[in-house]
Amino acid sequence: MPEPTLMEKLVSLCKRRGFIYQGSEIYGGLNGTWDYGPMGTELLRNIRNAWWHDNVTTREDIVGLDAAILMHRSVWQASGHESNFTDPLVDCKCCKARFRADQLAESQCPRKPSKHPGEHHECQLTEARKFNLMFKTFVGPVEEDAQMVYLRPETAQGIFVNFKNVCDSTRIKLPFGIAQIGKAFRNEITPKQFVFRSREFEQMEIEFFCHPDTSVQWYQRWRDARFQWYKDLGIKSDNLRLREHGQEELSHYSRGTSDVEYLFPWGWGELEGIGYRGDYDLTQHMKCSGKDLSYFDDETKQRFVPHVIEPSAGATRSLLAFLCEAYTEDQAPDEKGKLETRTVLRLHPRLAPVKAAIFPLVKKDGMPEKAMELYRQLQKHMAVFYDEKGAVGRRYRRQDEAGTPYCITIDGQTNTDQTVTIRDRDSMKQERVAMEKVLGYLLERLVR
C-alpha cells in the first residue's frame, strides 16, 4: 500500500479526533458541506475570536455587525452578483459529470481518472455556459419568482447596505471599518480539497471606509497587517506569500488587490483577498435603492462617497491552512523508551482547541480528586480536558494529536510538595510547578 499523502493523513486525523466530518455523512454525505466536531468547533471559534480580538476589540476604528443571511434580491442585483457571479460550466453528456470549463486541466475524468475531462474516447463535453453560484430559496409559503431570495454568497453586502445605519446609530467618524463574521454559500461546481472549496463556508470580512485621498495608504496598511496576522498565528514565511494582482486581473474600479496565499499540499491557494474597491459598492446601492449613502465630514464640510478597502478572509479556509501548517510527525520514545512516530498538531496556543489536559498519573492515592480540583479551577478560565484512562504516555499522544499545548500530571510527589508536572507539547520537556502557580503559568504562555 502506498504511504498516505499529508492530506489523507490530515483528513483522517480530523475525523478520528473530532475536528471535521463529512456533512450528512450517515446518508451518504452531501458534497461540499462539512460538519465541525467538538475539536473543530473550538478551533474555528478560536480563529474567529483571534480575528475579532485583533481587528475589532483592540481597535477604536472598527465596529461589528451581524447581518441576515437572507437578503433582498435587489441587493444582489445592485452588487452585480445576479448577473456576474458565475463560473463557466461544461457537462459531459456521457457520464453526466459537471466541470468548471476553466479548470479542465486540473479535473479528472470520472470514467478514467488518469485523464482529464474530454480526453477519454467516450467524453461528450457541451459548450461552456454561465452558471450562477448563488443558492436560491423562497421567502413565505409560495414558491414563485417574486418570493425568490438568495442565500448570501459573501458577508460583504450586509455591511454595505448597513453603512448608513451604522453611521446614524454610532458616533463613529471616517476613516472606520465595519467587520462581520458569518456563513456564506456558493453552489461551487466542483467543491474540492476538503474544506478549501466548500458550498457552505465562513468568511471574516472588513469593509474599511475612508476618504478617497487616503485610500491608497489604507490599502497598503491593510495588506501588510493582514499578511502579518497569519504569520503571528504561526504560519511560516516559506508557506505564506502576498501576491499583488497584475493590472489585467483588477476590476475596472480597483486600484489594487493582493491575495494572502498559503502553500497547501497541492500548491498555493488564496486565504484572503485585500481589495481596493473605490466607491463602487456604495454608489451601486445608492443608484439601486435611491438612498443617499454619502458621508458628510463635519470638519472639512465636505460631502463625498467614501472609498473602501476590503480585507476578506475565509475562516474555514484558514482553519485548513492552520491545520496543514500544524501537522507534524516526529520521533518520540514510547513507554519502554523505544522510538515511535508521534503525530503532533503544533497549533498556536491561541488557536489550540484545548489549552491544557489534566491527568492523575494513576487512579488511586487521591490523585484523581486532586486532578479534578485543578481541572475545575482551570475550567473557569480556559478550555481544559480531564483524562484518567489508560497509560499516561498514550494520554500524552492523544493530546499531541489534538494540538493541546500543555499536559499537567498529578503524581505521587504532588501529595508531598503540592507540585505537578507540566509537559510542553512541542519540546516534550516537563517541569515541576507548584499547583497554585499553574493558572498563572498557563495564562502567561497561552496569549503569546
Ligand code: GAP
Ligand atoms: N467579498 C469579497 C469576497 O467574497 P472572495 O475572494 O470571493 O471575495 C473571500 O472570498 C474569501 O472567502 C476567500 O479568500 C476564501 O478564503 C473564502 N472563500 C471563498 N470561496 C470559498 C469556498 N467556496 N469555500 C471556502 N472558502 C471560500
